[in-house]
Amino acid sequence: MEAMVTFVSDDGAQEDWTKLMPLFRQAGVPCVVAITSRQVGQAGYMGKEQIAYLQDELGWEVASHAREHVNLTELSEARMEEECRGSQEELRALGFGAQAIVYPYGRNNARVRSIAGRYYDAGIEVGGGGNTGRADRYRLQRVALGSYFDSRLPLATNRIAYYKARVDEAVRARAWLIFMLHPAERSHDGEQQRHLRETIRYVQAIGVPIVTVREGLSRRADLSMRARPRRLPGNGVLLRSIRRLVGLKFVWFYFMRCK
Numbered sequence: 001m002e003a004m005v006t007f008v009s010d011d012g013a014q015e016d017w018t019k020l021m022p023l024f025r026q027a028g029v030p031c032v033v034a035i036t037s038r039q040v041g042q043a044g045y046m047g048k049e050q051i052a053y054l055q056d057e058l059g060w061e062v063a064s065h066a067r068e069h070v071n072l073t074e075l076s077e078a079r080m081e082e083e084c085r086g087s088q089e090e091l092r093a094l095g096f097g098a099q100a101i102v103y104p105y106g107r108n109n110a111r112v113r114s115i116a117g118r119y120y121d122a123g124i125e126v127g128g129g130g131n132t133g134r135a136d137r138y139r140l141q142r143v144a145l146g147s148y149f150d151s152r153l154p155l156a157t158n159r160i161a162y163y164k165a166r167v168d169e170a171v172r173a174r175a176w177l178i179f180m181l182h183p184a185e186r187s188h189d190g191e192q193q194r195h196l197r198e199t200i201r202y203v204q205a206i207g208v209p210i211v212t213v214r215e216g217l218s219r220r221a222d223l224s225m226r227a228r229p230r231r232l233p234g235n236g237v238l239l240r241s242i243r244r245l246v247g248l249k250f251v252w253f254y255f256m257r258c259k
């Protein structure tokens, strides 16, 4: 499996339009915008027509960033469900069906992932590194670029050298590297914007594809599906234990035959 890179920008702010759109359009690669459905058209956020242009004209992907920007882990199960289902419904009504959800603040737990699994094919977190074949598709990791910098002391994680090193690391591990952007943040200044442009150029120069989450998922059918439980935790644990035992038996059987 070859490495690939994805850029996901959170919150659907106007800066996706003013800062990211010209840059990605010029580079000829797509970005993914995680949209909080209730914020579409609000002051400071992109409107329906802008998002439609990004999706339809530039091939960008729209992901869900919940219905309201809330920490899903703190909600009752009914409210979690409302956020996950409601966001998908509202995005669909606007013409943007979402395949993935970017958890607000990156916050999720087994219950959130289970409910997210009813409406989305993947969930995206904050932090971490490249996603290998062992990665959980409901816990896709991201590397920060431009804001909310990774904490990896003593590394300076806001420099172009760091961003390129993460790309190199993904190439070596044949991993799917997902960068997290927040262009509306103050720290995403002119310098970080130049780093973003240079990172895109670097990825292109070494021949690594820049893809949407949707395309990444279709290329990485090997990503674990284990977080799409039909049952909530409890039943799942028992089922997993049984499966593990059955699996062990087969391994033993095979081992004996080989001898």
Ligand SMILES: [Zn+2]
Binding pocket: 010, 011, 065, 069, 104, 105
């Ligand atoms: Zn957010």
